[in-house]
Amino acid sequence: MTATAPSRAVAAPEDVQLKVGGAFSLGKLSEGRILALAAAAAPSDTEDPTDFAVAEALDVRRPDLVVSPADPADVDPATPERRYSVSMVRDFPLKDDATTDIVIMRGALDAVLNKVKISRKNRSLVRRNADWAAKRGWRALAVATALVGEGDTVGEFRLQGFVHVGIEGVSTGLESTGPANWVEVPVWSLSLRFQHWANVATIFTLSCSGYFIMHPFFGPEAHAGEDAGFLMGWVRFIHFAAAAFWVVLGITRVVSAFVARDPHLRWTEWWPLKRKEDVRNLGRVVQHYALIKEEAPVYLAHNPLQQLTYAALYCACGLQMITGFALFGLYHQGNWIWALAATPCNWFGIPTVRMFHTGMMFALWMFVVMHVYLAVRADSLDRHGGISSMINGNVWLRRGAKPVDAPEVG
Numbered sequence: 001m002t003a004t005a006p007s008r009a010v011a012a013p014e015d016v017q018l019k020v021g022g023a024f025s026l027g028k029l030s031e032g033r034i035l036a037l038a039a040a041a042a043p044s045d046t047e048d049p050t051d052f053a054v055a056e057a058l059d060v061r062r063p064d065l066v067v068s069p070a071d072p073a074d075v076d077p078a079t080p081e082r083r084y085s086v087s088m089v090r091d092f093p094l095k096d097d098a099t100t101d102i103v104i105m106r107g108a109l110d111a112v113l114n115k116v117k118i119s120r121k122n123r124s125l126v127r128r129n130a131d132w133a134a135k136r137g138w139r140a141l142a143v144a145t146a147l148v149g150e151g152d153t154v155g156e157f158r159l160q161g162f163v164h165v166g167i168e169g170v171s172t173g174l175e176s177t178g179p180a181n182w183v184e185v186p187v188w189s190l191s192l193r194f195q196h197w198a199n200v201a202t203i204f205t206l207s208c209s210g211y212f213i214m215h216p217f218f219g220p221e222a223h224a225g226e227d228a229g230f231l232m233g234w235v236r237f238i239h240f241a242a243a244a245f246w247v248v249l250g251i252t253r254v255v256s257a258f259v260a261r262d263p264h265l266r267w268t269e270w271w272p273l274k275r276k277e278d279v280r281n282l283g284r285v286v287q288h289y290a291l292i293k294e295e296a297p298v299y300l301a302h303n304p305l306q307q308l309t310y311a312a313l314y315c316a317c318g319l320q321m322i323t324g325f326a327l328f329g330l331y332h333q334g335n336w337i338w339a340l341a342a343t344p345c346n347w348f349g350i351p352t353v354r355m356f357h358t359g360m361m362f363a364l365w366m367f368v369v370m371h372v373y374l375a376v377r378a379d380s381l382d383r384h385g386g387i388s389s390m391i392n393g394n395v396w397l398r399r400g401a402k403p404v405d406a407p408e409v410g
């Protein structure tokens with residue numbers, strides 16, 4: 001290969017500053033290794049601003065991945081007719097423990113796509129991602145590789161992915177997903193996480209036992225004069241024991257809402273609409289959830305919609321306790337406390353209270369389904385580690401993010 005001018009696949013006028021966003025990986029290579037491939041393809045005597053931007057991004061994000069630029073004699077640069085360069089790179093670290101001789105094809109996505117072996121499905125996946133990034137002002141610097149075999153024979157080129165290259169001040173909203181651009185922020189205290197999982201376990205136990213009380217779908221059938229065993233007695237015992245535990249759990253949560261020093265535990269977290277801006281943010285979040293708006297205001301803890309939802313959830317749990325005690329009170333009418341607890345049965349009738357108590361169980365489960373769906377969706381879209389945060393207590397935010405409810409991150 002001969003060396004002339006460096007690759008100009010994504011060129012920019014002299015006075016504009018290029019920057020590198022994230023990278024898109026089509027296969028198993030990490031974002032860092034895609035960047036490393038793009039950096040290794042540049043000739044060592046380059047003057048191309050794209051090469052400098054890529055090398056700098058690699059330096060900052062993956063200082064552990066040391067790659068030397070290609071020998072200029074091994075680089076066949078891009079031309080206006082053929083908008084990709086081809087570089088022979090020796091000992092490239094494709095894996096942590098092994099290096100390989102490869103040829104890297106690097107340049108405009110369309111030009112590279114025409115030269116590589118790629119399935120129709122992957123081709124459309126790559127195009128969709130590149131189009132999405134292009135709308136935000138990013139160009140795709142595609143990277144394909146071919147293995148070098150015996151006697152320097154070059155195998156088939158496969159697309160590995162692309163790097164987002166943009167112009168400082170123009171390209172937005174697609175910064176790197178690499179670790180250097182994210183900050184891990186502690187949010188959920190140990191007590192809150194314990195509360196969360198204890199609630200899951202208790203509501204599950206109460207639902208299973210409650211469902212059996214409503215509809216004993218297994219066990220011996222009771223015929224007149226026959227002993228049907230004590231199965232229902234045990235199930236009711238489990239229901240009442242779990243209910244007692246749930247009430248204690250609820251009381252500790254309410255107490256902590258008033259005494260805790262951690263602001264995320266305080267009752268103010270349940271009422272988001274304190275200022276006009278909060279109401280506007282609520283509207284923005286609703287539109288984001290309804291897939292009308294792409295961006296939503298960033299919150300470190302709960303956004304206004306979540307705060308209102310959890311306030312409603314706590315009320316629903318309170319009602320479930322009240323109706324549960326109303327039913328339990330029926331068994332102990334001699335005691336004035338239980339007689340008082342049974343008041344809702346006197347007001348609305350026992351069937352209505354039973355119906356309400358059962359309906360609330362199904363409502364809680366509808367909440368659980370939505371809750372899990374939204375948690376997975378938000379974690380996939382925002383990559384903020386929301387699901388793991390209920391285990392380790394920490395969420396991830398982009399460096400420089402300005403959450404509404406916390407100081408600037410990083």
Ligand code: HEM
Binds near residue numbers: 206327364
């Ligand atoms: C403090 C909380 C609770 C108390 C004190 C409580 C108490 C009771 C009582 C006394 C009964 C009637 C049992 C019988 O007559 O044998 C009952 C039934 C039932 N409970 Fe609960 N419960 C509570 C929470 C829950 C929760 C959280 C769920 C579900 C999420 C639930 C689901 C049910 C169901 C489905 C029934 C059957 C309703 C019927 O057909 O009568 N309970 N509960």
